[in-house]
Amino acid sequence: MTATLTRQAPQHAPDAAATLAASTPSWSRRAKNRAASAAVVAAVALTAVPLALVIWAAVERGSARLDLTLFTHSMRGVVGQGGGLLHALTGTLIITGATAIISIPLGLAAAIYLTEYAGGNKLAAITRRAVDIMVSIPSIVAGLAAYALFSLILGPGTRSGLAGAVALAMIMIPVVVRSSEEVLRLVPADLREAGLALGSPRWRVIRKIVLPTALPGLTAGAVLGVARVIGETAPLLLVAGFTDAMNYNLADGRMATLPVFIYTQWSSKGLDTAAYDQRAWAGALVLMAVVVVLQLAARALPPQIAKLRRNR
Amino acid sequence: MMAAASAVALVLVGVLVFLAVNGGPAVTAGEGELPAHAKNFLALAGPLAFGSLWVAVIALALASLPAVGVALAATIYAPSPRFGRFLGAVLDLLAAVPSVVFGLWGLMVLAPAVVPGYEWAHAHLGWLPFFSGEPSVTGRTVLTAGMVVAVMILPIMAAICRESFALTPPALIEAAYALGATRWEMVRAAVLPVARSGIVAGGMLGLGRALGETMAVAMVLSATPSLISFNVISAENPSTIAAFIASTFPESTGAEVSALIGLGLVLFAISLVVSLVGRRIAKQGGLR
Amino acid sequence: MTATVPNPTAAGQPPAPTAPTEAASLAPLASLAPRAAERLNPAAPAPGLPKAPGSMSIRDVSCYYGSHLAVADVSLEIPGRAVTAFIGPSGCGKSTLLRAINRMHEVIPGARAEGTIALDGADLYSKGVDPVAVRSKVGMVFQKPNPFPAMSIKDNVLAGLIIRGAKPRAAAADELVERCLVRAHLWEEVKDRLKKSGDSLSGGQQQRLCIARAIAVQPDVVLMDEPCSALDPISTLAIEELMRDLARDYTVVVVTHNMAQANRISDITAFFSLARAGEPGRLVEAGLTADIFSAPKVTATRDYIDGRFG
Secondary structure, three states: OHHHHOOOOOOOOOOHHHHHHHOOOOHHHHHHHHHHHHHHHHHHHHHHHHHHHHHHHHHHHHHHHOOHHHHHOOOOOOOOOOOOOHHHHHHHHHHHHHHHHHHHHHHHHHHHHHHHHHOOOHHHHHHHHHHHHHHOOOHHHHHHHHHHHHHHHHOOOOOOHHHHHHHHHHHHHHHHHHHHHHHHHHOOHHHHHHHHHOOOOHHHHHHHHHHHHHHHHHHHHHHHHHHHHHOOOHHHHHHOOOOOOOOOOOOOOOOOOHHHHHHHHHHOOOOOHHHHHHHHHHHHHHHHHHHHHHHHHHHHOOHHHHHHHHOO | OHHHHHHHHHHHHHHHHHHHHHHHHHHHOOOOOOHHHOOOHHHHHHHHHHHHHHHHHHHHHHHHHHHHHHHHHHOOOOOOHHHHHHHHHHHHHHHHOOHHHHHHHHHHHHHHHHHHHHHHHHHHHOOOHHHOOOEOOOOOOHHHHHHHHHHHHHHHHHHHHHHHHHOOOHHHHHHHHHOOOOHHHHHHHHHHHHHHHHHHHHHHHHHHHHHHOOHHHHHHOOEOOOOOOOOOOEOOEOOOHHHHHHHHHHHOOHHHHHHHHHHHHHHHHHHHHHHHHHHHHHHHOOOO | OHHHOOOOOOOOOOOOOOOOOHHHHHHHHHHHHHHHHHHHOOOOOOOOOOOOOOOEEEEEEEEEEOOEEEEEEEEEEEOOOOEEEEEOOOOOOHHHHHHHHOOOHHHOOOEEEEEEEEEOOEEOOOOOOOHHHHHHHEEEEOOOOOOOOOOEHHHHHOHHHHHOOOOOOHHHHHHHHHHHHHHOOOHHHHOOOOOOEHHHOOHHHHHHHHHHHHHOOOOOEEEEEOOOOOOOHHHHHHHHHHHHHHOOOOEEEEEOOOHHHHHHHOOEEEEEEEOOOOOOEEEEEEEEHHHHHHOOOOHHHHHHHOOOOO
């Protein structure tokens, strides 16, 4: 170190290799650095391993029942082996479809209002705050609210697919509003101005310019919203209930869904427990496949929506 | 358009009104009208609120460091942008796994697998209140539930941490490196101070999510709803508000249903406070 | 740690002027120029004359971003305790080469450098040399001032030591902070507000704070990547004076777009250029600044200096 201490007397070239070696970080600094890197790798493992284990468990335990019967039969009259989830899959499609029909137009319209019309007015501020709060509603509370609503109208104890759809819509609407608002904000302002400068009325500019430009992003947001609610279990357990048989009528009676099917196969087993467990895992495998397909679809759409995925 | 925006706000008002109308009477309900043989609403809600917070805090404690770590891996430590995107996809997928699937996995795969660990913890760390008492033979304990919930909230927390790490000014990263910092020293000097509010916000949102988590806890936990206990490996476990509602609701009628809706209001209030605080911190940190 | 935090201006040397007057700041220039002329002539190094410490030798260095070759085959001697300026048109690789000198280049994923860069004869790129060690011997100041926003002015000076967990005790820290700020010609302006955030300073002050921060870790060499390009003329003048002054104790290498600046402050000038966009940058000519600006040997250098391109 002396060489670096006496700077103004360069009688000889300092032993540079030695000073370089002396400034090599100390053992403890290097150890800390390595420990941090190892911790980061461990964190990646802690993220990836559970995911791999869950997927593996579903494949390993669910593939035993991944047969044709699973997709062509309901659970009507089944007490042991056999049976399928056709009724649950149908119910999930119907309820999720109804949810989308309620949520997407409402959510999109609210987002258009917020970005294109409202500016900073009071209603916009209230709506944004409402969306913030709705995002934090626990899903089971949405189920309770839907139950309470339908009890007020139809009397206590009613269960229906429609009530399930309403519950899921409470979860999906804020997701759609947020993602749509974000996508609409990405549409460059000069596109709007160009349209307005041509003398088109505002709604025309929105319909002919803004919405087509934003369409891929809006679609992706909607798909992610569907992916968010399609795996919801708790609210459907409360308000759509469960049944072993097919039910195509949203408004009348209990309707099975895939997540609730998985839950009830486990929670109310018959004597042949292995058959129930296998069906539960087969249901889990199908449900995960559906979710993965939806995720991939949303991901394949536009490149600029990376941030939207956080709105879950 | 305006009607739609008003409708969204009205939906929220509706939720609150329906819950209040139906759940309100439960507050004054007496013995015999409430589920789980509770004497009054407070005796019912108290232990369950404790259980909700306890499970959520355990999940948060377990998930925090991995969430920060994986967010660092996806940003600062990523060997290439492609790796960062790949890790993002893994996190998205993890976030997309339905909770009922996690519940199934937690109780049938994870719980039996952790029993030996609990026995070891009881034998060697039994002097800690968390590990005293006979460990559960099924593994369906508060700690197992906490682990499952931790896996579920990890991607949410990691996503926010990732976003705030990505906002680190490159100039500060360079400044730290140019002063002879190792990578970890650079992270401590340049990345973490700027991202602190993002990390806290992520934690709050994760906590809010953990409080509302229902199915995974309902399935994994073998619960005694009136219990308050800090033991995390025992066969006797407190329940959570959400799990209690889910497992009790299908067989409930009349006053019991009203009590469960009242519990839902309590849960809503708790998780609302947590996530509004989280959102405020996130906004202060320059995140959306 | 205090023992290994030496005082560059102590030990028999007159203390650095706290507020440099015109004469004081010009003095080193005058005294250095002739010395530099005899010592630094790259064509004919005077035999027997000792090399000043902190001299660097760049041999056959090429820099890559992934598979893209950004700088090709540069060989250059950088004299110790002098100011060397890198000039050239945008994209000529002068900044890339500068960042390769303290191995900051490789911080970017996929970026790497080939060849050897030696500090006082020790190859910074040889196996077993930790880039972290290189960067604590070869400091860097950037285009935009980048003080740590969460740190006070004082802590910013100490940042290099805080970062490596070697913050000195109170008295030694105060002494080091004062010495470095004096050296960076900033002490008088900030001595009453050391606890304030570095963000509260003007751009030029922030840049001098960054210089104080860089010299607080005792480097041999200070690299500066267009340190004045974000500053107003007054602040630029202050930094230029400081660069001259620093060259008494440190080897200074500065990348600049401003040829007048290179002419004013540097002893050696290296001119880089590229054949056309997308081609790698190359060293065209290097020599004593006076020679490069008065009698360049290569036409491209003259064209650039005359302002015909770049």
